[in-house]
Amino acid sequence: MSTVLTMTDVDLVRGNKKLLDQVSWSVNASERWVVLGPNGAGKSTMLSIAAARLHPTRGAVEILDETLGRVDVFELRPRIGLTSAPLADQIPASETVLDTVVTAAWGVAGRWREQYDSDDEQRAHQLIRDWDLQKLVDRKFGSLSSGERKRVLIARALMTDPELLLLDEPAAGLDVGGREDLVERLNELAASPTAPAVVMVTHHLEEVPPGFTHALLMREGSVVAAGPVGEVMTPEVLSETYGLPLKLVRVGQRFAAFRQD
Numbered sequence: 475m476s477t478v479l480t481m482t483d484v485d486l487v488r489g490n491k492k493l494l495d496q497v498s499w500s501v502n503a504s505e506r507w508v509v510l511g512p513n514g515a516g517k518s519t520m521l522s523i524a525a526a527r528l529h530p531t532r533g534a535v536e537i538l539d540e541t542l543g544r545v546d547v548f549e550l551r552p553r554i555g556l557t558s559a560p561l562a563d564q565i566p567a568s569e570t571v572l573d574t575v576v577t578a579a580w581g582v583a584g585r586w587r588e589q590y591d592s593d594d595e596q597r598a599h600q601l602i603r604d605w606d607l608q609k610l611v612d613r614k615f616g617s618l619s620s621g622e623r624k625r626v627l628i629a630r631a632l633m634t635d636p637e638l639l640l641l642d643e644p645a646a647g648l649d650v651g652g653r654e655d656l657v658e659r660l661n662e663l664a665a666s667p668t669a670p671a672v673v674m675v676t677h678h679l680e681e682v683p684p685g686f687t688h689a690l691l692m693r694e695g696s697v698v699a700a701g702p703v704g705e706v707m708t709p710e711v712l713s714e715t716y717g718l719p720l721k722l723v724r725v726g727q728r729f730a731a732f733r734q735d
């Protein structure tokens with residue numbers, strides 16, 4: 475099994491605050507990880523390092539057999555698909571769905587004078603079909619619903635056929651129907667043998683697709699637990715992670731958590 479991401483004793487310090495504290499974690503190509511933890515736990519910071527957008531203050535990070543700090547991140551980034559709120563904010567409201575997806579080939583947000591070959595156009599159209607966006611292909615990004623935008627952004631993240639896909643709160647702001655639709659699509663992606671390794675940050679256990687194999691739980695910049703979902707998604711670990719007594723409910727392969735009375 476090949477390793478796509480390894481963090482060893484990673485610290486990230488800003489001012490006198492440790493955003494990440496001795497984080498060690500690794501992801502294999504066939505794994506699908508969910509990252510959970512309270513607000514401010516350091517989930518997005520950790521994902522930004524995994525996306526080669528941030529460098530650690532201390533520690534070692536290997537991404538796709540390259541060492542952060544010794545690799546040209548502009549060559550590495552196309553091999554990593556990323557969706558996040560800050561990236562979504564960079565897409566011009568007037569950009570069409572097709573252009574939002576295809577421009578990922580050049581790593582730009584907003585089509586200008588770049589040339590796209592027919593392989594790029596075909597791949598963008600294929601992803602638009604895969605994510606059920608055909609009817610929206612000429613619609614402007616700014617006119618889409620939250621759920622439609624999330625699907626466009628995931629299609630865009632997959633445009634470069636990445637070896638690692640990082641999703642930062644992909645279901646944030648969706649209603650129950652939109653969430654369930656996205657969970658089902660992510661579940662299908664997780665099951666695909668051709669899919670990249672996936673890491674998804676979320677706040678809600680209901681958003682964890684059943685096919686996700688591993689969980690990383692973080693609190694105050696540190697790892698509380700990391701491992702197969704069946705081993706680490708326990709009431710004890712979740713209670714420690716969120717700092718309150720939690721009851722874990724499992725319905726089939728889905729989860730929900732409630733305060734323990």
Ligand SMILES: Nc1ncnc2c1ncn2[C@@H]1O[C@H](COP(=O)(O)OP(=O)(O)OP(=O)(O)O)[C@@H](O)[C@H]1O
Binds near residue numbers: 491493511515517520
């Ligand atoms: N540049 C910075 N300088 C100082 N503190 C920062 C900086 N960037 C982030 N932080 C702090 O680091 C902590 C971790 O932030 P991060 O966004 O990684 O957490 P998170 O787990 O993703 O939170 P949330 O679930 O609320 O999105 C937070 O307390 C945040 O305020």
